[in-house]
Amino acid sequence: MYLDSKKKQEIFKKHGKGESDTGSAEGQIALFTHRITHLTNHLKANKKDFNTQRSLVLLVGKRRNQLDYLMNKDIERYRAIIKKLKIRR
Numbered sequence: 001m002y003l004d005s006k007k008k009q010e011i012f013k014k015h016g017k018g019e020s021d022t023g024s025a026e027g028q029i030a031l032f033t034h035r036i037t038h039l040t041n042h043l044k045a046n047k048k049d050f051n052t053q054r055s056l057v058l059l060v061g062k063r064r065n066q067l068d069y070l071m072n073k074d075i076e077r078y079r080a081i082i083k084k085l086k087i088r089r
Helices: 005-015 025-045 050-073 077-084
Strands: none
Touching: 005 025, 005 050, 005 077, 025 077, 050 077
16 A cells, blocks of 8 residues: 555654644645545556546645645644645645
């Protein structure tokens, strides 16, 4: 599987406050970004996989909601995560 528990812990450790802090906005955004890139690569090879396409749209929406929340709560943390993950608006 592309996303096992060790990979999740690594993502949360790198972008969150710690590997056990799965609730931070930065960690969740980083996890969503990892999943989005995986699904995007999958859809490049499987153009007619409409279930995956719908899942990708839902994930992008969830990430957008988290980014909006972070922007309204703390603009510096928002700018830092955007820069670190290289997400464009």
